[in-house]
Amino acid sequence: MAAALEIVRPSPAEADRPAIEVGHLTKAFYDSEGDRVTVAVSDVSFSVASGEFVCIVGPSGCGKTTVLRILADLEQKLSGTVKLHSATPPAMVFQETSVLPWLTVSENIAFPLSLKGVSGAEQEKRVRDLLALTGLTDFARARPHQLSGGMKQRVSVARALVDDRDILLMDEPFGSLDEQTRLVLQQELLRIWETTGKTVVFITHSVDEALTLADRVLVMSPRPGTLVADLEVPFERPRDVVEMRRDKRFWDLTYKVWRLLASPARA
Amino acid sequence: MSAVPVTLTEDELRRLKAPARRERLFRLASYFSPLLLLLLWELSSQLNLSDRRFFPAPSAIAQTAWRMVLSFELFDHIGATLRRVGVGYAMGAVPGIVMGLILGLSRPVRRVLGPIFSALYPVPKIAILPLILLVFGVGDASKFVVIAIGVFFLMLYNTMSGVMQTPQIYMDVAKNAGATRLQTFRRIAFPAALPSIFTGLKLAAGSSYIIIAAAEFLGARSGIGFFIWASWQTFAVSRMFVGIVVISAMGYLTILALEALERRFVPWAKH
Numbered sequence: 001m002a003a004a005l006e007i008v009r010p011s012p013a014e015a016d017r018p019a020i021e022v023g024h025l026t027k028a029f030y031d032s033e034g035d036r037v038t039v040a041v042s043d044v045s046f047s048v049a050s051g052e053f054v055c056i057v058g059p060s061g062c063g064k065t066t067v068l069r070i071l072a073d074l075e076q077k078l079s080g081t082v083k084l085h086s087a088t089p090p091a092m093v094f095q096e097t098s099v100l101p102w103l104t105v106s107e108n109i110a111f112p113l114s115l116k117g118v119s120g121a122e123q124e125k126r127v128r129d130l131l132a133l134t135g136l137t138d139f140a141r142a143r144p145h146q147l148s149g150g151m152k153q154r155v156s157v158a159r160a161l162v163d164d165r166d167i168l169l170m171d172e173p174f175g176s177l178d179e180q181t182r183l184v185l186q187q188e189l190l191r192i193w194e195t196t197g198k199t200v201v202f203i204t205h206s207v208d209e210a211l212t213l214a215d216r217v218l219v220m221s222p223r224p225g226t227l228v229a230d231l232e233v234p235f236e237r238p239r240d241v242v243e244m245r246r247d248k249r250f251w252d253l254t255y256k257v258w259r260l261l262a263s264p265a266r267a
Numbered sequence: 268m269s270a271v272p273v274t275l276t277e278d279e280l281r282r283l284k285a286p287a288r289r290e291r292l293f294r295l296a297s298y299f300s301p302l303l304l305l306l307l308w309e310l311s312s313q314l315n316l317s318d319r320r321f322f323p324a325p326s327a328i329a330q331t332a333w334r335m336v337l338s339f340e341l342f343d344h345i346g347a348t349l350r351r352v353g354v355g356y357a358m359g360a361v362p363g364i365v366m367g368l369i370l371g372l373s374r375p376v377r378r379v380l381g382p383i384f385s386a387l388y389p390v391p392k393i394a395i396l397p398l399i400l401l402v403f404g405v406g407d408a409s410k411f412v413v414i415a416i417g418v419f420f421l422m423l424y425n426t427m428s429g430v431m432q433t434p435q436i437y438m439d440v441a442k443n444a445g446a447t448r449l450q451t452f453r454r455i456a457f458p459a460a461l462p463s464i465f466t467g468l469k470l471a472a473g474s475s476y477i478i479i480a481a482a483e484f485l486g487a488r489s490g491i492g493f494f495i496w497a498s499w500q501t502f503a504v505s506r507m508f509v510g511i512v513v514i515s516a517m518g519y520l521t522i523l524a525l526e527a528l529e530r531r532f533v534p535w536a537k538h
């Protein structure tokens with residue numbers, strides 16, 4: 001892994017440096033059978049402040065997941081720079097079901113800790129806290145195939161939080177859930193974020209979801225994915241995901257993002 | 268997950284539990300369905316539809332079997348065969364699973380060693396028995412080896428395909444959680460391949476008994492295979508059938524035991 005990410009440990013002097021700095025990031029895929037090159041992400045630059053909640057919104061296939069996978073070191077970049085100023089590698093919440101079917105809910109949540117040889121008692125304590133935080137206490141001993149889609153995503157979120165990493169990367173974690181469940185989980189995620197102060201990069205194709213959650217929304221164009229806008233979301237915290245829909249600014253911003261997505265060239 | 272807070276009527280409860288009850292019934296039936304075949308055989312023999320010199324009735328075979336049980340004559344043979352199958356099976360299964368995991372996880376290793384295994388796999392194990400007897404002698408060692416070879420390949424291919432079918436997402440989860448290569452091997456690849464490993468174990472158990480029967484025909488002084496062959500040579504057809512039934516039952520019970528283990532260790536897979 002020669003091209004692994006550069007993880008810079010922060011010193012006190014650099015306390016107000018951004019947590020994530022991405023510069024001129026480009027990623028392409030080569031299909032040797034058809035001799036075809038597909039540029040997935042082209043010249044993307046952005047930074048995320050420590051403790052900030054940033055959403056990347058864009059249509060399917062715009063390369064937003066690729067950007068996140070590069071941040072998580074699950075994919076190699078072609079060129080550009082990616083710097084994470086963090087004491088720990090980022091934790092990822094995946095879009096598709098990622099709970100391990102052979103482990104119980106508790107064991108799934110404890111998985112990252114169990115790899116690091118954390119003591120059983122310590123693991124149990126952390127898992128108990130996270131079960132409570134994500135509302136899964138009654139399902140601690142259940143197996144994944146007994147859970148609904150929403151509960152499986154709760155398990156994924158709990159697992160990503162269990163070893164308390166600084167940066168949380170979320171790849172459309174609520175994309176496959178029904179609207180009610182999604183609203184509940186959005187509210188819970190905001191509550192968790194407000195208590196933990198983590199840096200979050202959250203991918204979604206839903207403008208509504210991006211505005212509900214984020215401090216800033218990055219808008220991406222279709223392939224090859226480039227950034228077309230970087231918008232501040234001015235709503236005060238803590239937010240109420242239902243009440244904020246009464247705010248006129250919410251709909252003005254929604255309209256603005258939709259205009260950008262509909263015709264990115266005019267932005 | 269706990270007690271039902273709302274009361275259901277007797278009838279509702281009965282319907283709710285019906286599928287589970289049917290499942291238990293099917294399991295029970297699966298233990299006894301082979302008996303049906305025996306019943307048909309008995310009838311055809313009693314009604315003289317088949318030649319009793321070659322196909323004695325199951326009841327006649329059972330009488331012979333009972334006499335042999337009373338004289339303790341079969342148990343040494345069963346013991347010899349079980350020992351050979353048990354040791355050979357373990358000798359083949361453990362390296363087969365380990366190699367299967369390695370080949371499944373590492374594309375370079377698969378590319379280099381894969382063709383060697385593909386070339387060796389189709390060689391009939393009985394065809395190389397003379398060679399194995401030459402190298403390992405006529406004792407038990409040669410039986411262990413010939414079974415181990417047969418089991419090894421089945422476990423290798425089943426484990427490898429199980430690992431290769433592991434969804435990429437589980438590998439991503441492991442990497443993001445900070446798993447080392449060995450941890451990915453033990454905590455992800457192995458459990459993900461377990462359903463395929465059990466398929467392999469069952470196939471290998473069946474194939475072990477085929478191989479041991481043939482091997483004991485040719486070069487042994489004990490074991491069920493030897494017993495069948497010796498009975499045939501003295502035209503003791505009833506005794507020969509007892510041998511066939513015994514070795515079949517051994518295979519059947521082995522597979523039942525493996526299925527019980529599978530339900531215990533792979534509770535997340537459908538059976």
